[in-house]
Amino acid sequence: MAVSLRCHRTVLLAVAFCFLPCITSSLNLEDPNVCSHWESYSVTVQESYAHPFDQIYYTSCTDILNWFKCTRHRVSYRTAYRRGEKTMYRRKSQCCPGFYENGEICAPHCAESCVHGRCMAPNTCQCEPGWGGSNCSSACDSNHWGSHCSNRCQCQNGALCNPITGACICTPGYRGWRCEAQCEVGTYGNGCQQKCQCQNGATCHHVTGECKCSPGYTGAFCEDLCPPGKHGQQCEERCPCQNGGVCHHVTGECSCPAGWMGTVCGQPCPEGRFGQNCSQECQCHNNGFCMSSTGQCLCSPGYTGERCQDECPVGTYGAGCAKTCRCKNNSKCYHTNGMCLCEPGYTGETCDIRLCPEGNYGLRCDRKCPCYAQNTRSCHPMSGECTCQPGWSGLYCNETCTPGFYGES
Numbered sequence: 496m497a498v499s500l501r502c503h504r505t506v507l508l509a510v511a512f513c514f515l516p517c518i519t520s521s522l523n524l525e526d527p528n529v530c531s532h533w534e535s536y537s538v539t540v541q542e543s544y545a546h547p548f549d550q551i552y553y554t555s556c557t558d559i560l561n562w563f564k565c566t567r568h569r570v571s572y573r574t575a576y577r578r579g580e581k582t583m584y585r586r587k588s589q590c591c592p593g594f595y596e597n598g599e600i601c602a603p604h605c606a607e608s609c610v611h612g613r614c615m616a617p618n619t620c621q622c623e624p625g626w627g628g629s630n631c632s633s634a635c636d637s638n639h640w641g642s643h644c645s646n647r648c649q650c651q652n653g654a655l656c657n658p659i660t661g662a663c664i665c666t667p668g669y670r671g672w673r674c675e676a677q678c679e680v681g682t683y684g685n686g687c688q689q690k691c692q693c694q695n696g697a698t699c700h701h702v703t704g705e706c707k708c709s710p711g712y713t714g715a716f717c718e719d720l721c722p723p724g725k726h727g728q729q730c731e732e733r734c735p736c737q738n739g740g741v742c743h744h745v746t747g748e749c750s751c752p753a754g755w756m757g758t759v760c761g762q763p764c765p766e767g768r769f770g771q772n773c774s775q776e777c778q779c780h781n782n783g784f785c786m787s788s789t790g791q792c793l794c795s796p797g798y799t800g801e802r803c804q805d806e807c808p809v810g811t812y813g814a815g816c817a818k819t820c821r822c823k824n825n826s827k828c829y830h831t832n833g834m835c836l837c838e839p840g841y842t843g844e845t846c847d848i849r850l851c852p853e854g855n856y857g858l859r860c861d862r863k864c865p866c867y868a869q870n871t872r873s874c875h876p877m878s879g880e881c882t883c884q885p886g887w888s889g890l891y892c893n894e895t896c897t898p899g900f901y902g903e904s
């Protein structure tokens with residue numbers, strides 16, 4: 496009974512009944528690749544049949560003499576047995592077309608052997624990732640990956656594609672799962688593992704690490720300022736600054752030395768100003784000349800002092816107060832040109848000429864000097880006042896020095 500039930504369940508060919516125990520085989524009937532059909536066979540059986548035979552019976556005769564001696568024939572039957580052939584049917588299981596028996600299972604058969612893969616269905620290879628072709632013998636080209644090389648590589652920027660997983664192997668300088676991005680700023684090279692060495696705001700080439708200097712810098716790592724006289728992008732610009740002006744290494748703007756101004760330092764400071772940027776005010780008085788670089792005052796003749804604020808000291812005159820006045824007899828000396836301003840009674844360039852004859856004084860030179868002449872150096876031509884020789888004193892120069900003193904006055 497159990498056997499017959501199983502038959503019903505696994506019937507592949509439409510058969511309505513199962514009247515003999517199913518033919519057992521080593522194949523698993525639940526294997527979807529097992530096919531079955533019915534085959535006929537004959538068995539020898541004892542069969543009964545109605546065997547005819549000739550039955551003789553007696554009957555009354557028309558001939559009176561032989562009354563009841565007459566015989567008649569009739570065909571009669573009796574049960575007999577004989578050997579017979581009987582056609583029977585049984586289910587036969589075997590691997591479906593395209594499959595072959597391999598142990599307990601029906602394995603698909605591939606006419607070509609699957610070189611890098613498995614035979615999955617009749618004449619159908621399932622390739623291992625990385626292999627393609629009908630017999631899985633050709634490796635994936637660089638643009639495809641996976642089983643049967645059926646996936647397109649997504650790698651960019653020259654990256655290689657792993658033929659098995661499709662993973663991208665980036666070329667130096669790129670990153671991201673499709674190698675779509677350049678290395679992050681500050682890194683470069685294989686796997687973006689290298690650290691950029693560029694300085695001063697330079698950018699680093701994502702592949703080679705080469706530094707691209709920002710304007711004003713030079714050197715392999717952009718560590719140096721542009722050399723003197725150069726500036727700007729790649730230090731290619733010429734410096735236009737004159738008079739010792741210094742170029743800014745980036746912008747080229749001139750930084751002028753003290754005393755100069757203008758975009759290329761071509762203009763001296765305007766009058767009255769000096770120093771860096773001509774930003775300071777000169778302090779020179781009395782027409783003193785201001786040095787535009789330092790602000791130092793060059794005084795005009797007759798003046799001295801840091802700001803030319805002082806007249807020359809008494810007795811000196813001229814440029815730098817370097818000349819000595821020659822004015823005599825208490826005359827005033829002009830600090831600028833040394834000219835003498837004579838006291839009344841004197842004249843001459845140095846006021847050394849008495850207007851009155853020797854020994855006289857007064858507006859009309861009509862008065863006699865009261866001085867002791869031999870002890871007197873001079874008698875004032877207007878006042879008659881006596882100026883004594885050394886060793887003498889007193890109003891008229893008639894007194895010797897007080898004890899303990901000597902000399903003039």
Ligand SMILES: *[C@@H]1O[C@H](CO)[C@@H](O)[C@H](O)[C@H]1NC(C)=O
Pocket residue numbers: 607608610628629630632
């Ligand atoms: C696989 O197929 C290729 C061409 O499709 C053929 O050249 C090669 O001989 C085959 N290899 C095997 C082992 O069948």
Ligand SMILES: *[C@@H]1O[C@H](CO)[C@@H](O)[C@H](O)[C@H]1NC(C)=O
Pocket residue numbers: 771772774
């Ligand atoms: C000169 O001018 C520049 C630009 O205006 C400025 O940066 C600099 O500080 C100035 N220097 C002086 C000494 O004033």
